[in-house]
Amino acid sequence: MFIFMITTCAGLNSVSAQEVIPTYSDYLTDNLYLIHPSMAGASNYDQIRLTGRTQWFDVQDAPNLQTLAANFRLGDKIGVGGILFRDENGNYSKLGAYGTFAYHLMFSRSNADLNQLSFGLSLGVIQHRLDQSGFTGFDPALGNNSTDIFANMDLGMSYFYRDFYFHLAAKNLLSVNRELFYSDAVPSNMRKYLVSAGYVLDLNPNDEWSFEPSILFQVREATEEMAIDGNIKAYYELENSTLWGGLSYRNSFEGAEYTTDGQEVKSQQLRYLTPFVGIGWNKFIFGYTFSYQINSVVLSKSGFHQITLGYNLGQSRQRYDCHCPAVNN
Numbered sequence: 001m002f003i004f005m006i007t008t009c010a011g012l013n014s015v016s017a018q019e020v021i022p023t024y025s026d027y028l029t030d031n032l033y034l035i036h037p038s039m040a041g042a043s044n045y046d047q048i049r050l051t052g053r054t055q056w057f058d059v060q061d062a063p064n065l066q067t068l069a070a071n072f073r074l075g076d077k078i079g080v081g082g083i084l085f086r087d088e089n090g091n092y093s094k095l096g097a098y099g100t101f102a103y104h105l106m107f108s109r110s111n112a113d114l115n116q117l118s119f120g121l122s123l124g125v126i127q128h129r130l131d132q133s134g135f136t137g138f139d140p141a142l143g144n145n146s147t148d149i150f151a152n153m154d155l156g157m158s159y160f161y162r163d164f165y166f167h168l169a170a171k172n173l174l175s176v177n178r179e180l181f182y183s184d185a186v187p188s189n190m191r192k193y194l195v196s197a198g199y200v201l202d203l204n205p206n207d208e209w210s211f212e213p214s215i216l217f218q219v220r221e222a223t224e225e226m227a228i229d230g231n232i233k234a235y236y237e238l239e240n241s242t243l244w245g246g247l248s249y250r251n252s253f254e255g256a257e258y259t260t261d262g263q264e265v266k267s268q269q270l271r272y273l274t275p276f277v278g279i280g281w282n283k284f285i286f287g288y289t290f291s292y293q294i295n296s297v298v299l300s301k302s303g304f305h306q307i308t309l310g311y312n313l314g315q316s317r318q319r320y321d322c323h324c325p326a327v328n329n
Contacts, residue, residue: 020096020126020152020172021085022065023194023218025248025274026051028231029287029308032326033071033081033100035194036167037120038156040071040102041079044319045312045329047071049285053306063089073317077104079120091130098124098154114160114320114327122154150176152190162322163201169194189222198231200323208237210323212246226253227270235325241281242325248274248289278308280329285310 023035031049033039048070056062065088071081079102087094102120129147156169172190198214216229233246252270271294278287291304312329319328 020094020124020190021067021083022087023192023216024053024065024304024306025229025250025272025276025289025291026053026067026287026306026308027216028233028246028248028274028276029278029289030280030285030310030325030329031069031287031308032167034067034069034083035171036156036158036169037081037100037122037154038102038118038158038167038169039326040081040100040120041073042102042104042116042118042158042160043071043073043312043327043329044317045283046073046314047310047312047329049308049310051306051308053304055304056302063087071100071102072313073104076106078102079104079118081122083122083124093129094126095129096124096126098122108320114162114322114324116158116160116327118158118160120154120156120158122156124152124154126150126152152176160324160327163324164199165197165324165326167194167196187222191221192218193221194218196229200235200325202323210235210237212325227251228253233276241279243277243279244325245277246275248272248276250274272304283312285312 021034027035031051033047034049034051049068051065051067053065054062055064065085067083067085069081069083071079073079079100081100081102083098083100085094085096100120100122102118105117107115107117127147127149152172152174154169154171155173156167158168159166171192171194175188176190177188194216196214196216198212201211201213203209203211212233212235214231214233216231217226219226227250229248229250231246231248233244236243250270250272254269272291273294274289274291276287276289278285285308287308289306291306293303316329322328
């Protein structure tokens with residue numbers, strides 16, 4: 001078990017070093033812009049979203065992430081947005097800021113049918129920091145600097161047609177040699193690709209319930225690591241609010257080896273189960289997700305907690321006659 005934990009922690013640190021903003025399950029709590037730049041200004045309300053995520057309450061210096069994202073529509077076709085974030089993992093931390101430009105092509109003839117194609121580009125500046133003040137030994141993977149700053153960019157595309165949607169995003173497109181690590185320790189290629197799609201089902205037009213099955217597939221180019229999310233989300237409409245809740249299941253395609261107490265070598269894939277709930281009341285948004293790692297051998301059983309707070313700004317633009325909550329807020 002000890003060997004497995006060392007391998008797992010090393011793998012998590014490597015993945016964290018390759019990510020800029022990690023892809024968690026907060027996109028399911030009305031926060032799509034955080035991972036898809038093409039969603040800047042896509043909704044009929046301007047949006048502000050604040051998230052806080054903490055892992056493993058019983059582990060000291062466990063990973064935690066905070067993000068502040070806002071996006072707005074300018075005129076009929078232009079969307080803009082910005083993201084601030086802080087990501088900490090023990091002695092290692094990241095601070096960053098992104099700015100986004102999006103363009104929306106509207107093919108709808110009226111508010112009776114939604115037909116929107118969107119493109120987005122995000123440019124960011126990121127600072128990595130490694131606190132080496134408590135280190136007593138020498139690690140050959142570490143460079144001579146305790147901090148470095150670099151830039152990167154994301155591209156994305158979204159398509160909405162009535163109750164169906166599709167997203168595509170290419171993250172961290174620029175290859176970067178970070179001065180915190182030697183080049184052979186962490187690859188300069190941090191590119192990651194996201195593909196997601198979903199459909200909102202209204203089984204009974206006179207009912208307040210609707211259901212949204214969706215998937216998200218992600219792959220890292222350098223390591224060829226892949227994972228898929230399978231999601232189901234339910235909405236319940238009230239007079240001045242919307243309640244939602246659902247379940248997400250994430251499964252990686254790669255296995256990690258570990259040694260049992262009997263010295264038997266086994267392999268397991270990374271698997272998460274994430275229930276989530278939320279409410280949209282007037283223009284306020286609240287969401288909560290809890291991710292639980294369902295592998296047989298884990299570092300901690302306390303799980304991952306994330307809260308999303310949001311507010312929708314301004315006057316509502318044209319509201320479409322469809323079940324499309326990402327656009328009709």
